[in-house]
Amino acid sequence: MYLMVFILCFFVAHWYLSLFSQTFFQHRYAAHKSFDMNKGWEKFFFVFAWITQGSSYLSPWAYGVMHRMHHAYADTELDPHSPKYDKNLMAMMWRTKNIYAGIMGKRIAVDPKFTKNVPEWRSFDVFANGWFSRVLWIGVYVWIYIAFAPYWWLFLLLPFHIVMGPLHGVIINWYAHRYGHVNFETSDTSKNLFRFDWLMFGEGYHNNHHVHPSRSNFAMGKGEFDLCYPIILVLQKFRVIRFAKA
Numbered sequence: 065m066y067l068m069v070f071i072l073c074f075f076v077a078h079w080y081l082s083l084f085s086q087t088f089f090q091h092r093y094a095a096h097k098s099f100d101m102n103k104g105w106e107k108f109f110f111v112f113a114w115i116t117q118g119s120s121y122l123s124p125w126a127y128g129v130m131h132r133m134h135h136a137y138a139d140t141e142l143d144p145h146s147p148k149y150d151k152n153l154m155a156m157m158w159r160t161k162n163i164y165a166g167i168m169g170k171r172i173a174v175d176p177k178f179t180k181n182v183p184e185w186r187s188f189d190v191f192a193n194g195w196f197s198r199v200l201w202i203g204v205y206v207w208i209y210i211a212f213a214p215y216w217w218l219f220l221l222l223p224f225h226i227v228m229g230p231l232h233g234v235i236i237n238w239y240a241h242r243y244g245h246v247n248f249e250t251s252d253t254s255k256n257l258f259r260f261d262w263l264m265f266g267e268g269y270h271n272n273h274h275v276h277p278s279r280s281n282f283a284m285g286k287g288e289f290d291l292c293y294p295i296i297l298v299l300q301k302f303r304v305i306r307f308a309k310a
């Protein structure tokens with residue numbers, strides 16, 4: 065019983081920690097610069113993202129560049145991921161993966177406006193985004209399950225650990241461009257997935273976010289609450305980050 069609870073807690077912790085890194089660092093900071101931080105903290109969060117995302121680490125630089133393209137070209141042919149232009153979720157994931165790899169490998173020419181001020185730590189990214197690191201982390205997850213999981217069916221959770229980062233990405237990029245409600249009329253298909261986003265750390269308010277991309281609080285409507293925002297305020301209080309002067 066205790067071991068089962070331990071494994072389930074490990075899964076939940078991995079879900080939210082990995083997602084926190086994605087929404088706080090790769091998305092709100094690297095892509096949108098909703099707030100600023102010094103180079104030391106920037107490096108800290110590169111490493112934090114690597115530890116929390118492990119085998120599915122996303123380069124903040126490549127993510128930031130690709131995500132800016134998503135906002136600039138949302139739901140057009142140039143959008144790196146849009147349910148309007150991919151016939152199913154897997155096809156969209158595959159195309160996104162290829163564009164991400166092309167940006168990461170600098171094989172795709174990108175407009176300089178998409179790379180401006182995106183934080184880059186190339187040597188670390190080459191390591192953390194590489195196969196050695198990915199296989200190492202998969203080994204860690206498998207070891208934890210072999211050592212502690214008391215029932216075979218718990219192993220069904222293992223694939224989710226391995227692809228955690230892209231899994232969070234696709235929930236927003238596919239579902240939050242198809243299902244949900246809108247607070248704002250837009251020219252794209254962005255939707256808010258929930259009234260209270262308990263699952264996606266504020267990322268579920270995707271329609272709000274498309275209308276106000278650089279806002280650090282994604283909640284805007286009645287009853288909405290962005291779980292990441294109080295953490296941003298605490299980090300601001302401790303001077304880890306700072307908001308741009310108005």
Ligand SMILES: [Zn+2]
Binds near residue numbers: 237270274
């Ligand atoms: Zn979107």
Ligand SMILES: [Zn+2]
Binds near residue numbers: 091096135
């Ligand atoms: Zn965004």
